[in-house]
Amino acid sequence: MRTGSFAAESDATALRDELAAKGYAGRRVVYTGEDGGATTGPWIVNVLEVDRDRFKGRLDAELATSIVPERELLTAIAGRTGALAALTGGYFVIGAADGTPGDLAGISVLDGALVSEAVNGRTSLLLPSGTGRRPEVAALASR
Structure with a gap:
């Protein structure tokens, strides 16, 4: 999950620590400056949701x-x-x-x-x- 961009790494680290305190696991700070340029949209996102209580497969x-x-x-x-x-x-x-x-x-x-x-x-x-x-x-x- 991406949460946004920050002016300084310390700002991102503070949010990571806040999320950890709320119980979110596997969080880390990643430099995204090399992700590439802006892209166009709109985008179509398909979501597959599985009801684990009903799904028998x-x-x-x-x-x-x-x-x-x-x-x-x-x-x-x-x-x-x-x-x-x-x-x-x-x-x-x-x-x-x-x-x-x-x-x-x-x-x-x-x-x-x-x-x-x-x-x-x-x-x-x-x-x-x-x-x-x-x-x-x-x-x-x-x-």
């Missing part, structure tokens, strides 16, 4: 083509897996000049196997499996 992560190399349309992945809904959950290499097309730009663990290493310090969505723990966002590192 499961949430799964899936790789394009079931392996790391190569890309696959999201609609094709949904069709192949029989998904009720699908969303893109990360960033990956598009062209061969940047690496292996389809390679994840960050950590991924599927069925207990490390599929892609972390981009150290980059945040990741953690979806605990069968532990009763809630999903969370955290900055991770590989060793």
Whole structure:
């Protein structure tokens, strides 16, 4: 979550500490000066909301083509897996000049196997499996 821009890092740090005192976990201060220039809008944002008390299905992560190399349309992945809904959950290499097309730009663990290493310090969505723990966002590192 982004909360705005600040004249000084100390102002951002003060807000981070205030949010921590209110119970928000995983907060950090990030310099966004290199985010790029202004963009145009309006933007369309689609939200998938799941009622955890009523939903009887499961949430799964899936790789394009079931392996790391190569890309696959999201609609094709949904069709192949029989998904009720699908969303893109990360960033990956598009062209061969940047690496292996389809390679994840960050950590991924599927069925207990490390599929892609972390981009150290980059945040990741953690979806605990069968532990009763809630999903969370955290900055991770590989060793």
